[in-house]
Structures are given as C-alpha cells and as structure tokens.
Amino acid sequence: MRRELHAEWTKLRTEPGTGPLLLAIVAVTVAVSAAACATVTCAPARCDHDAVRLGLAGVQAGQAAVAILAVLAICGEYGTGMIRTTLTAMPRRGAVLTAKAAVVTGLTLVAGTAAVLGSVLAGRLVLPGRGFTAAPLSLADGPTLRAVAGSVLYLALIALLSLGVGTAVRDSAAAAGVVLGLLYLSSILPYMVGDPDWQRLLWRLSPMNAGLAVQATTHLSSLPLSPWAGLGVLSAWAGAALLCGGLLLRRRDA
C-alpha cells in the first residue's frame, strides 16, 4: 500500500493540472463567498440571515473544482490509456483506488481548509459593512466551528464521491457531468415538487442539500436533517460511489 501511495502521490504532484485546480478550489470558494456576503444587506432591527452559511456560500461553487480534480485523477488515465500502465505496475486494483482516494482527499483537505478559512476571513471583512453584528464568524463559537470544519469535510467527501463516479464512468466529460448533475440538479429538485413530504425526502437524499446542512447555524430545528446527519447522507453517497467504482475496476478488463 505504501508504494501505491507513493506512486499516486508522485503522479498527482507531477501532473501540471493539479496546482491550478487546487488554486481554483481556493479562489472560487473565497471569491463566491465574498460576493455572496457583499450582496446581502441586514436590516439592523431584525437580521434573520445565517451569517455563517452566507460566509461559506462559496463552497457550493468551489466543490465543482474539487469534483473536476477528483474526476481527472482517474478519468485522465482512462482517456490516455495510462490506466493500463498503472494497473500493470500495480496489479492490486483495490489498493490503487484506495491510494488515489487518499492522495486526492489529502490534497482536497489542504485546499479545502485554505478555501474555507479564506471564506471566513472574507466574511469577517465584508459582513460588518452589510449591517451584521460587529464580529461575525468567530471560530470560538461552537456552531460556527462545526460549520467551518464540516465544510472542509464536505469538500473531501465530494472528492471521494467524484473519484468513485469517475472510476465507474471512466470518461472525464461524462463523469464530470454525472457528478455536477447529481450535486446541482438534485439540490433544486426538492423545490420543484409541491408535496411537502416528497420535498423533505428529496431534500434529505440530495447529497448537496443534505451535506451542506453542516453549515447551518440558525433555525436548526426547521432543517429536514441535523447538520451531522446531513453530512452522513453525503458520506453514504461517497461510500456507495467508491464501492461501485472499486467493484467495477476489479471486474472489468482494463
């Protein structure tokens, strides 16, 4: 396993696309978070906005860069045929996928932490000017810290989900389409049905809606899922995708 990890790390490190994608994760997340904060005004009398969720809104955009990073880590090899070189050098296919998952997740955790902390900083700079209380987004605040750490974990789980889908689908464009479609389309789907029971069920099943529940710090009781349970739904999606991808990788001819 150590050799598979070393090889996959060297691969990702020497792929010129990795650096720009990691930068994109940070830049897109922070920029969109700052923009979201700048477009909201809070009336001093009754400010009903969830400042934390607003300050971390960029995660919804940054996750696309995470998905592309993870999809390319496996589909890039299928596109060029390098997967055959990889599986010739490392015939233990499960170990290869595990190593890829570890390396991609590790990098996502690093970039995700930078992206989320950058968003917090942006929120702290922008929000006071928009009518919010003087010092929003304090990491000393329990729910805020949970939202921040949870957002980093959310991005890591998106990476695993994307890697699993990429392994199963094999084609970069198709895999990216499946992942982004699953995330964004399923997030608006609940709002397109009238029945409230169906709405709640679809909301709970949506990896993005459920997963981002971890960012909520206000009106928790009105959410269909508790923050950690929501992240659990995303974990289940990621686990299922990886399992499916792993089984197909082992079964199929390369």
Add this chain to the structure above:
Amino acid sequence: MRATIEVNGLRKRFGSTVALDGMSFTVRPGQVTGFVGPNGAGKSTTMRVVLGLDAADEGTALVGGRPYRSLRDPLSHVGALLDAAALQPSRTARNHLLWLAHSQGIGTRRVDEVIEQVGLGPAARRRAGGFSLGMRQRLGIAAALLGDPPVLMLDEPVNGLDPEGVVWMRGLLRSLAAEGRAVLVSSHLMSELEGTAAHVVVVGRGRVVADTSVAGLIEAASGRRVRVRTAARERAIAALARADVAVAADVGVASDVTVAGDVTVAGDGNDMLVVSGLPTERVVALLNANAVPFSEVAAHRATLEEAYMNLTGEVVEFRAAGTAAGREAAR
C-alpha cells in the same frame, strides 16, 4: 524465479468475436521469441491477459510460474511495452518513469540510468506528449527495463522507429536475450524479426499456428527447391521434364506454365526457374546431359516472410471470409 512465460489454453470472447481460441505456448529464457500473426490474431489480447489487464474466460497465463496479479513489484519480474501512447502527455518523460519507479520501490538513480540507456537523456525533462512515436517507444522500453526484469514482453516495439532506431532495437533485444532473459516480441511483419528472433510463435485467429525455431521454419518453407538461371528456358524445362519427377516453380507471378505428364514447371517470365523435388546435383546433371547452358544453380532459401505467408495464408483467407462455416472448414 524462472525466466519464462507460460500460456496455457487461453480462451476469450469479446461479444460474438472469438479473440483467443485455445492459445498455448511457452517463452523460454536466453532467446528472442517472435510472436507473429496478422492483425487481430490475438497477440495483444494474449499479452494483456498475461499482464492481468484482461481476464481470460478459460486457461492460465503464468510468468515465472506465477500469475501476474500475485507478483509483488511486478516490474522487477516482467517488463512490458504494450502501447507506447499509454502515458499522460502533460507529464515529463522523467516524471513518468519516476512514478513507475516509486510504485516498485525503485530509486531515482535507476530512473536516470534507463533514460540514458534508451538515449532519451536530452529529452528527459520534456513533456512526453510532444514526443514522436519513436521517442515514445524508447520511453516505453525505458519503463520496461526499469525493474531489470528477467522477462520482457514487447508489443510491436519497432513500430514508429527510424532506421537507426530499428537497428538499435534489434541490438538491444539480442543483448537482453544474451543476458539470459526471456524476450517475447510481437509483430505483424515477420521480416521485422529476421535476424533477431531465434524462435517464433505464429498465431492466427486466436490460436497457435506454428511454434518452432526460425531455422526449422525456414528449412521447412524452403523445401528441396533449386533455383536455375538460364537463357534457354524452353530447353531447360524440357530437360527437367524428362526426369519424370514433379518439377514446380513459383518465382513471383508465374507467366507461363508447362505441363507434361506429372511434371509442372513455371517461370517468372525472365530467366529464372525454381525446381522442387530434385537435389541440386541431379538438376546440374540433367542440364549438362542435355547440353542446356545455365549461369546459376543454387539451393533456394526461403525468407522468413515467405515461410510466414505459407503458414498464415490460409488463416488470413478464412478471416477475410469471416464466416462460421469458414472457421469450421479450417478445423
């Protein structure tokens, strides 16, 4: 470990297409074994099965007595070049070898060694995507040599090389075999293997057509044929026909054929005849006895290409027909 590849009764279908139909052969150490057959004969599929990339429906493929997937650090057991394009074009040549080395616990020094060995030193830090096919083949060879393996398996390694590269590759293959390694080299052109391979496994339609030494193959294809160069063709044919033995000739496209009893002589329209079934001395004696002038009489030696065409002509024909009936008829 033993430096061998043992392929035993491999069968594999892709949908309705039979890719491997009982493929069996053994590659021994110390010589270059040619793996020859027309396109689609199952060469690459066999190699992918040996490397554990494709699963066979039936049969086994062992490297040094073990299935490939059970090997730890497989590149130290088998070096393979299947597809020179199977790399990520944005990565440099050296970094491509670097991750391969790391996957086997091989150090950086060995990477620089093989880069120099295949002559890619000046291009090592260039992106492999910008390489010519010949340079990619060299990079693929470097990857195959990385683990200093006792077994090498190369799919069409001469493809895309310039004449200098072809000479280099042949020398490399011979020297690797001389070091006691088992070297399997596939090609769809028998002539590419002339002077390199000591043994050939000829395949067609997913099975072995011939598994023989190159010397034996050429001898069999040469038959007992004698080439006669003479300006007096008609008299020569008449003289040989009188010997009352089967005399057949087939140099190039036969332009005139004479049949007298059970004697057949064909020429190529010029001054060359090829006579089968008579020893050289007897031909000379017959020509002399009839005072037929000739400028050359020599035992005919088939080229490897000729020998191969004799073996696979029928196979290719049935492939072109492509019917189940044709396959049945061939059995």
